[in-house]
Amino acid sequence: MQNFSVKEARQESAIGVAATVSGWIRTRRDSKGGFSFLEVNDGSCLGNLQVVAPAELTNYESEVRHLTAGCSVRVVGQIVASGGAGQATELRAEAITIYGGADPETYPLQKKRHTLEKLREWAHLRPRTNAIGAVMRVRNRVCRSIHDFFQEDGFLYIQTPIITASDCEGAGEMFRVTTLDADKPARTPAGEVDFAQDFFGKRTHLTVSGQLEGEVYASALGKIYTFGPTFRAENSHTSRHLAEFWMVEPEAAFYELPDNIDLAQAFLKRIVGDVLRDCQEDLALFTERIDADLMPRLEKLVADDFVRLPYTEAITRLTDSGESFEYPVTWGSDLQAEHERFLTEKQFGAPVVLYDYPASIKPFYMYVNEPDTAGRLTVRAMDVLVPGVGEIIGGSQREHRLEVLERRMAEQSLDPAEYWWYTDLRRYGSVPHSGFGLGLERMVQYVTGMANIRDVIPFPRTPLSAEF
Amino acid sequence: MQNFSVKEARQESAIGVAATVSGWIRTRRDSKGGFSFLEVNDGSCLGNLQVVAPAELTNYESEVRHLTAGCSVRVVGQIVASGGAGQATELRAEAITIYGGADPETYPLQKKRHTLEKLREWAHLRPRTNAIGAVMRVRNRVCRSIHDFFQEDGFLYIQTPIITASDCEGAGEMFRVTTLDADKPARTPAGEVDFAQDFFGKRTHLTVSGQLEGEVYASALGKIYTFGPTFRAENSHTSRHLAEFWMVEPEAAFYELPDNIDLAQAFLKRIVGDVLRDCQEDLALFTERIDADLMPRLEKLVADDFVRLPYTEAITRLTDSGESFEYPVTWGSDLQAEHERFLTEKQFGAPVVLYDYPASIKPFYMYVNEPDTAGRLTVRAMDVLVPGVGEIIGGSQREHRLEVLERRMAEQSLDPAEYWWYTDLRRYGSVPHSGFGLGLERMVQYVTGMANIRDVIPFPRTPLSAEF
Numbered sequence: 014m015q016n017f018s019v020k021e022a023r024q025e026s027a028i029g030v031a032a033t034v035s036g037w038i039r040t041r042r043d044s045k046g047g048f049s050f051l052e053v054n055d056g057s058c059l060g061n062l063q064v065v066a067p068a069e070l071t072n073y074e075s076e077v078r079h080l081t082a083g084c085s086v087r088v089v090g091q092i093v094a095s096g097g098a099g100q101a102t103e104l105r106a107e108a109i110t111i112y113g114g115a116d117p118e119t120y121p122l123q124k125k126r127h128t129l130e131k132l133r134e135w136a137h138l139r140p141r142t143n144a145i146g147a148v149m150r151v152r153n154r155v156c157r158s159i160h161d162f163f164q165e166d167g168f169l170y171i172q173t174p175i176i177t178a179s180d181c182e183g184a185g186e187m188f189r190v191t192t193l194d195a196d197k198p199a200r201t202p203a204g205e206v207d208f209a210q211d212f213f214g215k216r217t218h219l220t221v222s223g224q225l226e227g228e229v230y231a232s233a234l235g236k237i238y239t240f241g242p243t244f245r246a247e248n249s250h251t252s253r254h255l256a257e258f259w260m261v262e263p264e265a266a267f268y269e270l271p272d273n274i275d276l277a278q279a280f281l282k283r284i285v286g287d288v289l290r291d292c293q294e295d296l297a298l299f300t301e302r303i304d305a306d307l308m309p310r311l312e313k314l315v316a317d318d319f320v321r322l323p324y325t326e327a328i329t330r331l332t333d334s335g336e337s338f339e340y341p342v343t344w345g346s347d348l349q350a351e352h353e354r355f356l357t358e359k360q361f362g363a364p365v366v367l368y369d370y371p372a373s374i375k376p377f378y379m380y381v382n383e384p385d386t387a388g389r390l391t392v393r394a395m396d397v398l399v400p401g402v403g404e405i406i407g408g409s410q411r412e413h414r415l416e417v418l419e420r421r422m423a424e425q426s427l428d429p430a431e432y433w434w435y436t437d438l439r440r441y442g443s444v445p446h447s448g449f450g451l452g453l454e455r456m457v458q459y460v461t462g463m464a465n466i467r468d469v470i471p472f473p474r475t476p477l478s479a480e481f
Numbered sequence: 482m483q484n485f486s487v488k489e490a491r492q493e494s495a496i497g498v499a500a501t502v503s504g505w506i507r508t509r510r511d512s513k514g515g516f517s518f519l520e521v522n523d524g525s526c527l528g529n530l531q532v533v534a535p536a537e538l539t540n541y542e543s544e545v546r547h548l549t550a551g552c553s554v555r556v557v558g559q560i561v562a563s564g565g566a567g568q569a570t571e572l573r574a575e576a577i578t579i580y581g582g583a584d585p586e587t588y589p590l591q592k593k594r595h596t597l598e599k600l601r602e603w604a605h606l607r608p609r610t611n612a613i614g615a616v617m618r619v620r621n622r623v624c625r626s627i628h629d630f631f632q633e634d635g636f637l638y639i640q641t642p643i644i645t646a647s648d649c650e651g652a653g654e655m656f657r658v659t660t661l662d663a664d665k666p667a668r669t670p671a672g673e674v675d676f677a678q679d680f681f682g683k684r685t686h687l688t689v690s691g692q693l694e695g696e697v698y699a700s701a702l703g704k705i706y707t708f709g710p711t712f713r714a715e716n717s718h719t720s721r722h723l724a725e726f727w728m729v730e731p732e733a734a735f736y737e738l739p740d741n742i743d744l745a746q747a748f749l750k751r752i753v754g755d756v757l758r759d760c761q762e763d764l765a766l767f768t769e770r771i772d773a774d775l776m777p778r779l780e781k782l783v784a785d786d787f788v789r790l791p792y793t794e795a796i797t798r799l800t801d802s803g804e805s806f807e808y809p810v811t812w813g814s815d816l817q818a819e820h821e822r823f824l825t826e827k828q829f830g831a832p833v834v835l836y837d838y839p840a841s842i843k844p845f846y847m848y849v850n851e852p853d854t855a856g857r858l859t860v861r862a863m864d865v866l867v868p869g870v871g872e873i874i875g876g877s878q879r880e881h882r883l884e885v886l887e888r889r890m891a892e893q894s895l896d897p898a899e900y901w902w903y904t905d906l907r908r909y910g911s912v913p914h915s916g917f918g919l920g921l922e923r924m925v926q927y928v929t930g931m932a933n934i935r936d937v938i939p940f941p942r943t944p945l946s947a948e949f
Binding site: 112115156174193198481 | 552
């Protein structure tokens with residue numbers, strides 16, 4: 014007797030096997046012929062296994078005939094070929110054990126389909142729905158591809174710290190981490206909060222990016238990537254922002270900007286290609302219910318080379334487009350979502366990599382180019398824009414020349430003493446290097462078509478909401 | 482011209498290839514024959530690539546002859562068979578570009594070997610040393626095996642929340658996460674700190690375990706695992722504790738305790754087997770410098786079945802052993818490290834899985850057994866003990882019977898209202914399920930022999946220390 018998942022039991026190769034399958038009832042249908050059909054799901058795939066429960070089961074009248082959506086069962090039987098449409102196999106039950114009931118009067122997940130908004134209130138039950146289950150299987154496949162892609166290419170997985178004392182990047186508002194008493198914190202004789210008595214002996218926060226620490230390891234081990242949670246204490250209530258989200262950040266020594274763009278392109282194609290190959294059943298659900306254009310969009314991403322466009326040329330194209338934008342297009346200002354979407358959706362209809370942005374709108378750590386013929390200064394930043402989502406990857410070649418880095422820090426009024434270890438990387442054996450960041454949840458939104466980022470993470474964290 | 486890593490260039494199959502290799506100088510040795518040998522490392526493996534730099538290089542006198550430890554270079558040349566001992570290949574340089582210097586007057590990592598304690602002060606440079614580089618390659622291999630093992634077995638990778646409002650497990654002291662002003666927090670009219678005005682509208686903390694949320698997903702998708710950072714705000718200054726560490730926690734529906742033990746055994750064997758196969762060069766370094774007994778210990782773990790021993794029998798064996806222990810051995814009290822080490826190192830000389838612990842010393846969520854013949858109550862907890870380290874895995878079958886769970890919560894004075902969603906899992910479609918936790922850093926200590934946990938994580942977080 015083998016334990017089979019529903020996924021395994023649904024395959025033709027399982028026909029003839031005596032198996033035990035455990036899972037949750039989705040529906041029960043009683044036949045006039047004196048037996049019942051049970052649709053059983055165990056999360057291993059979207060589809061259910063049809064269980065045929067004959068009246069001869071000892072608990073048929075007492076239990077099986079009363080099974081409702083959400084009840085948990087263990088079925089022992091024979092896997093046989095199915096005559097039903099849309100399924101290769103079914104399980105002829107010889108014994109059914111009921112583990113747990115689900116009172117239809119109170120169990121929230123009845124046949125009626127709930128809105129995604131409503132399901133967020135039941136984050137502990139929503140993975141039992143088709144839609145959220147499918148999202149989480151795809152999310153898992155994306156995570157697996159992330160690791161496989163980098164591991165196969167010799168990148169080492171490095172865990173950079175979550176709790177940090179440096180406000181390094183200034184990438185956003187930060188959460189404070191503390192063990193000081195909230196009501197009566199330790200105070201200095203002068204009456205100020207005495208962070209020397211906090212757990213780490215100083216103010217600490219949750220990280221907004223592992224990049225700077227990642228550069229430490231790239232400057233020693235060559236190619237590394239981080240993949241972990243990052244945080245923004247920003248009061249954003251949009252469908253694209255979370256206070257806690259997962260980010261993958263590769264960093265590679267001896268990579269210059271074109272290598273970095275090559276890496277980003279190969280990376281995105283790999284993820285999407287794996288999802289297309291391995292998640293067909295789940296993608297079909299998203300196509301039917303969420304985003305009818307999903308498949309052509311994903312297939313196009315895998316097929317086409319990404320357009321590579323310097324920022325300066327993008328400005329020209331936007332200016333010459335004749336489009337009327339809400340925000341003006343001028344060299345030196347950041348592109349708005351409307352501009353990015355015009356480029357990737359209308360102008361090219363393909364993923365676009367913008368690079369060489371004005372130095373004045375980018376952080377201190379990006380590599381500074383020679384001034385252009387008009388005397389304008391750019392840095393080797395890159396953003397990958399994709400149709401439907403906009404920016405999905407941001408990265409850069411890093412400034413590895415100590416004197417340029419220190420000048421940029423001074424221009425941005427950063428305290429060199431806070432960055433002593435970061436500048437040390439340029440003091441000793443400095444090398445050209447590059448990296449980028451991809452937000453996992455944005456990527457999952459892209460490959461599922463889910464409109465709200467709260468629906469692609471198990472337990473979303475947003476302002477005023479940290480349930481479960 | 483191909484870019485080769487040092488690891489690739491050291492393989493015999495690379496002989497005859499024209500290649501570019503980039504990395505950092507470990508040593509330079511000048512031959513009387515008018516050329517120099519450079520040992521170049523790029524972190525891709527422990528070993529260096531020998532570069533032969535002839536005097537004909539245009540920058541030989543001006544630059545190459547002045548290269549010192551830590552300088553970064555790009556070498557273009559031919560990979561040829563080497564006559565030197567211990568290396569199959571070497572690189573005949575045709576051009577060498579120097580990226581960055583490393584002033585021997587100030588660069589800390591000179592030929593002299595530093596202590597691991599000293600290296601912690603230079604956490605931004607220590608991955609450039611042989612020992613820490615080797616640790617991080619092995620750590621990466623362990624992480625890869627963790628993902629591969631679970632993915633190949635159909636477990637889904639789930640990210641449980643880092644910021645949590647529930648003090649669910651009481652597993653340890655927690656860090657508070659806040660955006661309230663430290664000096665003048667918002668206060669209620671009554672003068673108390675007003676957590677309703679904190680970012681999430683309530684008190685929030687950093688997670689100590691993703692288990693309870695993991696159970697949510699196991700109760701929907703069947704087999705899942707988490708792998709992420711966890712936190713303890715404990716003032717521990719030992720060589721085995723960190724305030725921030727990484728933990729992997731599988732959770733599987735329909736698994737009872739023996740299945741859980743099987744899973745833990747297969748999991749540990751897989752990790753160690755992969756490390757033994759893929760990290761031979763790094764393990765040789767640890768054997769030479771850190772732990773002479775490393776290899777037989779690891780090989781034995783892969784070869785032998787784990788001993789499985791009920792707690793009650795362990796107590797009998799300890800009592801009958803004739804050993805004099807510092808702490809008394811009595812049924813109902815937790816085992817001390819000395820007891821665990823006696824069992825795994827002296828009594829059995831093998832990994833030991835202890836299970837069925839007294840209910841009174843274990844958390845509320847563990848499955849309660851029938852009382853034994855002496856009327857004593859145990860729960861289906863399990864700890865995996867390994868020689869040299871002691872407890873490396875802790876887990877249990879979970880209590881899935883609502884009434885028993887609620888009784889246990891009441892006994893431990895837990896507020897049911899805080900656990901409404903956790904008890905809902907038992908209210909609707911409850912199933913037997915089990916899981917365990919493995920601390921990544923403990924595992925890396927085990928497979929490397931490193932004595933101090935601060936040396937197996939990139940940037941350790943401990944009381945009064947959150948540098949970098």
